[in-house]
Amino acid sequence: MDNWKPECRSVPVIHFSFFTRKTFNTLTPVMKKTILSCLAACLLLACEDNQPLTVTISNPLELERSGEMIEVSMGEISNRLKLADTAQFVVFNAEGVEVPYQITYDEKVIFPVTIGAKASTTYTIEPGSPAPVDTKACGRQYPERMDDMAWENELVGFRAYGPALQAKGERGFGYDLFLKRGTSEPILEELYATELNPESWKKVNELRKTDKKAAEELIKTFSYHVDHGYGMDCYAVGPTLGAGVAALMDDDDIVYPWCYKDFEVLDNGPLRFTVKLVFNPLTVKGDSNVVETRIITLDAGSHLNRTAVSYDGLQETRPIATGIVLHDDGAVTADADNGYMTYVDPTTGPDNGKVFIGAAFPTDIKEAKVVKFSANEKKQRANAEGHVLATGDYEPGSTYVYYWGFGWDRADVKDADAWNNYMAAFAQKVRNPLTVTID
Numbered sequence: 001m002d003n004w005k006p007e008c009r010s011v012p013v014i015h016f017s018f019f020t021r022k023t024f025n026t027l028t029p030v031m032k033k034t035i036l037s038c039l040a041a042c043l044l045l046a047c048e049d050n051q052p053l054t055v056t057i058s059n060p061l062e063l064e065r066s067g068e069m070i071e072v073s074m075g076e077i078s079n080r081l082k083l084a085d086t087a088q089f090v091v092f093n094a095e096g097v098e099v100p101y102q103i104t105y106d107e108k109v110i111f112p113v114t115i116g117a118k119a120s121t122t123y124t125i126e127p128g129s130p131a132p133v134d135t136k137a138c139g140r141q142y143p144e145r146m147d148d149m150a151w152e153n154e155l156v157g158f159r160a161y162g163p164a165l166q167a168k169g170e171r172g173f174g175y176d177l178f179l180k181r182g183t184s185e186p187i188l189e190e191l192y193a194t195e196l197n198p199e200s201w202k203k204v205n206e207l208r209k210t211d212k213k214a215a216e217e218l219i220k221t222f223s224y225h226v227d228h229g230y231g232m233d234c235y236a237v238g239p240t241l242g243a244g245v246a247a248l249m250d251d252d253d254i255v256y257p258w259c260y261k262d263f264e265v266l267d268n269g270p271l272r273f274t275v276k277l278v279f280n281p282l283t284v285k286g287d288s289n290v291v292e293t294r295i296i297t298l299d300a301g302s303h304l305n306r307t308a309v310s311y312d313g314l315q316e317t318r319p320i321a322t323g324i325v326l327h328d329d330g331a332v333t334a335d336a337d338n339g340y341m342t343y344v345d346p347t348t349g350p351d352n353g354k355v356f357i358g359a360a361f362p363t364d365i366k367e368a369k370v371v372k373f374s375a376n377e378k379k380q381r382a383n384a385e386g387h388v389l390a391t392g393d394y395e396p397g398s399t400y401v402y403y404w405g406f407g408w409d410r411a412d413v414k415d416a417d418a419w420n421n422y423m424a425a426f427a428q429k430v431r432n433p434l435t436v437t438i439d
Contacts, residue, residue: 035270052126053080054439059115060432063425064075067301068115069271070436071108072125081127090128094121100133105266105274112271112301115434135186136300138269141190143371149263150192151273153300154184155412156405157231158297159279162315166259173256174242174325175404177355178224180231187231191224227352227410234352236383243325244359244404246309248394249319250285252385257282257292271300281313289313303413304360304405304426311394320394322402323387324357326370332388333420334368339427341368341388344416351409356419360403362430365392403430 013258055072059065081089091099091111101111108356115121139151141334147162157178163174180187194200199213200222220226241254248255260277267274279292288315297306309320326332329345342358372386394400403426413422 007201025288025300027081043361044161052124053077055123055125056120056437056439057113057115057123057436058067058427058437060435061428062117063428064115064117065429065434066114066264066432067112068429069110069299069301071104071110072362072436072438074103074109075108076438077125079107080165081125087127088129089125090130092126094123098131100271100330101125101130102133102267102269102271104272110272113434131269134184136184137271137298138186139188139273139274139275139298140265140268142410144196145192145413147259149194149260149275149277150178150188150297152178152180152186152188153273153298153302154180155301156180156298156407157188157304158298158305158405161259162263163261165261171239171256172237172259173427174237174240174245175368176184176233176237176324177243177357177406177413178233179227179235179352179355179406179408181227181408183230191231191233194222195224196225197222199357202422213418225349232352234347234349234382236325236327236348238325238384240325240381240384241387242325243357243406244305244307244322244324244402246320246322246400246402248282248290248309248311249321249391250286254321255282255284260294266295267297269297270329274373283333284318287313287315289408294342296399302405303422304325304358304408306401306403309394309400311396312400314394314396317393317395319391320388321387322359322361322404323389324359324404325381325387326372326385328385331416332370333423334370334388334390335424336368338424339431340423341366341390342420342423343388353408354416356407356409356416357421358405358423358426358428359390360423361390361392362401362403362429363392365390368393 021378057070067321091101093099099111101109103109108244132292137153142148146164148159150159159176161172178188204215204218207218226232247257257279261280262278264276266276274295274297277294282290284290290311293310295308324343326343328346331347333342339361340358342356345355347353347355368390370386371389373381407419413419
């Protein structure tokens with residue numbers, strides 16, 4: 001920052017008491033210069049510990065990038081700034097404006113950056129007390145709703161079904177969506193609390209004894225399947241891959257994963273939510289003890305989750321597919337060369353708008369295409385039409401990384417063209433990440 005001035009720590013006491021002014025004046029110019037240089041060096045060393053750390057970010061694309069999260073090693077910040085264990089620090093952009101940040105479970109400092117096309121910019125990190133940060137990304141398990149794992153940021157919300165649902169025999173393979181609008185605040189706690197309020201359901205059950213239609217109307221007044229002004233759940237998952245689950249393939253057949261078995265929330269805001277999900281063993285073409293682990297990350301400001309999938313117990317390379325369920329013959333974009341696919345979902349209900357779903361891939365995929373269900377499988381999949389699938393290969397011991405999420409035409413994504421532009425740009429960004437240099 002142009003107006004930044006270091007606040008030096010205590011200057012080491014250097015005793016020149018044996019010099020009087022008269023004695024000093026009798027020294028030769030060379031001796032005077034040497035002594036003054038030593039004093040200047042000591043002052044510089046005293047200030048050096050508090051010099052700000054400069055982070056330079058460069059954008060290789062002809063695209064402006066706004067709000068994109070970068071990562072800096074917390075260890076490097078601590079070492080460079082010589083921070084004590086309890087010391088705090090502040091992040092500033094090139095204009096000297098403070099930027100919010102979060103320290104993640106894997107000891108990264110993340111903060112959003114804005115940078116022009118083919119440009120570079122700098123951020124500075126220095127000791128200080130940061131301003132409070134509003135929570136944008138958060139989530140938790142909801143044991144009160146059959147162990148849903150649900151999370152959100154200021155734009156979108158999601159859930160993965162849990163072990164209590166699987167215990168009932170329901171095939172909850174896919175990701176579900178919570179649509180948001182009109183607020184940047186977290187809404188899932190309120191949605192679940194209102195939906196599950198026992199007093200409301202007591203009234204419904206009493207009313208059902210005399211007037212079933214009235215009971216259904218009462219449900220609409222509190223259900224999260226109805227938009228009450230800030231969001232809703234109107235997306236149909238069924239026994240499919242839903243809004244972007246990745247699954248191994250056995251030849252042309254999808255090996256559907258059941259609900260997660262164990263979970264660990266690794267980050268819970270304010271800018272990033274991360275959860276680790278571990279699944280029950282699967283049998284995949286002769287490998288009978290294949291255990292899937294997913295690490296799902298949602299950052300503030302993004303419509304898409306980053307998901308890293310790995311499989312223990314897999315002996316051979318297998319095909320893997322990321323799928324988005326098709327509920328009709330709506331518009332599909334499947335662009336394997338540019339690393340993304342999209343689908344315009346009709347949602348359930350007469351006036352819920354359109355949901356734009358997509359997935360993006362940081363590395364090459366083999367193909368992306370629509371795969372329709374047979375007539376028999378369609379009946380087994382709650383009458384869904386099929387999936388749009390992006391396929392590649394999973395090698396044992398590796399991690400498969402991709403991004404998935406959605407937009408809503410009643411919120412900030414108004415039409416399919418806007419969504420396709422967002423997804424095409426997102427795919428470019430993950431394939432051409434910002435470069436970060438620390439000085």
